[in-house]
Amino acid sequence: MAANLSGPSVFVHPQGLCESDSVGSGTRIWAFAHVLPGAVIGSDCNICDHAFVEGGAVIGSGVTIKNAVLVWNKVTIEDDVFVGPNAIFTNDLRPRAAIKRGPEGWLPTLVRRGATIGANATVVCGVTIGAYAFVAAGAVVARDVAPHALVAGNPARFLGWVCTCGERLGETLACLCGQSWRLTGEGLSAA
Numbered sequence: 001m002a003a004n005l006s007g008p009s010v011f012v013h014p015q016g017l018c019e020s021d022s023v024g025s026g027t028r029i030w031a032f033a034h035v036l037p038g039a040v041i042g043s044d045c046n047i048c049d050h051a052f053v054e055g056g057a058v059i060g061s062g063v064t065i066k067n068a069v070l071v072w073n074k075v076t077i078e079d080d081v082f083v084g085p086n087a088i089f090t091n092d093l094r095p096r097a098a099i100k101r102g103p104e105g106w107l108p109t110l111v112r113r114g115a116t117i118g119a120n121a122t123v124v125c126g127v128t129i130g131a132y133a134f135v136a137a138g139a140v141v142a143r144d145v146a147p148h149a150l151v152a153g154n155p156a157r158f159l160g161w162v163c164t165c166g167e168r169l170g171e172t173l174a175c176l177c178g179q180s181w182r183l184t185g186e187g188l189s190a191a
Contacts, residue, residue: 020053024061042079056103060113074108074125081111084119084137091125112147116166130187134162148181148188161188 012018015031024043029035033047038055041047045059048067053059056073063077066085071077075089091106107126111117115129118137129135130147140154150159150168162168163175173181173188180191 016047020055048085066119072106073103074106075111076108077111078113078115078131080114081117082115083111083117084121086119087117087121087123089123089125093125114164115145132162132164134166134168146187 009025010023011028013029013031016029016033018029018035019037020035020039020041023041024045026044027041027047029047030049032049033051035041035047035053036055039053039057041053041059042061042063044061045063045065047053047065050068051065053071054073057071058076059071060077060079060081062080064082065071066083068086069083070088072089072091074091089109092101093107109123109125110128112129112131114132117123117135118139120138121135122140123129124140124142127141127144129141129145130149132148133145134150135141135145135156136150136152139152139156141151141156145151148161150162151157152159160168161173161181163177163179165175165177167175167177169175169181181188182191
């Protein structure tokens with residue numbers, strides 16, 4: 001997840017603004033996206049139009065941040081995560097206009113490797129979304145999501161399991177891609 005210093009292979013659209021000096025090679029930052037100083041972005045990422053990445057946010061390699069996504073300070077997104085259009089992360093559990101808590105009062109959020117966050121999902125701060133979990137479009141995530149879990153709704157509720165490839169698993173936990181899974185005390189593991 002460590003990003004390299006920005007170099008000539010980082011593409012920033014003429015209408016995009018990248019103020020961070022910690023962006024990995026092959027990353028593309030598109031029109032009207034804004035990456036603040038102090039943000040860390042890995043290699044081969046795609047930061048789409050109108051996305052906002054605040055200083056203190058950490059984004060791994062191979063991540064897709066679609067249009068109008070907001071990623072605030074204390075949000076960490078590991079490698080190979082997909083974040084759908086208009087998804088929102090928060091970092092202050094009790095915001096008040098008249099009370100300025102600052103970073104010491106904000107809660108961290110962690111999105112583990114390979115997870116998917118659907119369009120218009122809201123991720124409330126202080127949660128961990130497990131590896132290869134799938135958050136459905138429009139879901140409001142207010143508690144941790146297990147690895148490979150499929151969650152949907154407001155508040156987000158467990159609906160089943162998904163394979164590493166993203167397909168929903170049936171009762172046999174065998175995927176069309178050929179991968180088989182088994183339930184353990186910690187969730188799914190490869191069979």
